[in-house]
């Protein structure tokens with residue numbers, strides 16, 4: 001089943017503030033390299049047959065490339081983002097406008113949430129992260145608007161500040177995750193919900209290997225996450241490694257650059 005993604009070219013990408021432990025403004029980042037790497041990711045999706053739409057980047061919003069944080073789209077309904085840090089504040093309305101202009105029903109959120117960074121959608125349930133960015137009250141707001149059960153999971157390690165740094169859906173029913181990023185109670189919830197999950201180790205998590213995108217058969221994943229790639233191959237997945245090392249300097253990977261647009265179903 002081809003997927004539909006929204007992406008944002010990193011034309012204004014910089015690392016000029018630090019809002020997560022990966023960001024070191026003094027070390028800088030090379031925008032041209034970031035653009036080339038991002039183009040590689042977009043090409044990988046298109047080669048797999050997925051549709052990629054683009055939102056115009058905005059000067060002065062260096063993190064806007066991380067489209068996953070811009071909204072959550074389930075069943076054709078768009079739950080908008082409300083960013084935790086003022087540096088990213090204007091991105092929420094910009095993404096919401098993109099959807100509103102195309103006729104999608106949208107909800108301007110009352111509560112802090114960072115879109116698909118903290119909401120990951122499976123067939124029957126939406127998994128939702130909290131602890132660093134998204135307010136747990138936003139989980140209820142999303143559930144009410146989307147009409148899908150939302151399961152709250154607590155993140156405990158600041159390096160894994162969004163749910164999509166620590167977990168990704170392999171398909172509509174199973175996930176891969178890094179257990180140590182979660183509170184003991186959330187680890188237990190994950191064990192119960194996903195007894196057959198792929199468990200990642202620290203080495204793969206520390207290169208943002210869990211910030212991957214799977215269409216159920218192909219997994220687009222950071223090239224450095226080598227052990228996780230082997231396990232995915234062993235489970236029968238096609239692995240498509242991509243190099244997004246420049247964007248990782250802002251704390252992002254393939255999934256961060258990718259907002260999935262899920263139509264009515």
Ligand SMILES: CN(C)C(=N)NCCC[C@H](N)C(=O)O
Pocket residue numbers: 019020023063066068069088116117161162164165211250251252253255256
């Ligand atoms: C996988 N992740 C973390 C994302 N979904 N988004 C990346 C956001 C990076 C940005 N500098 C920030 O700290 O907000």
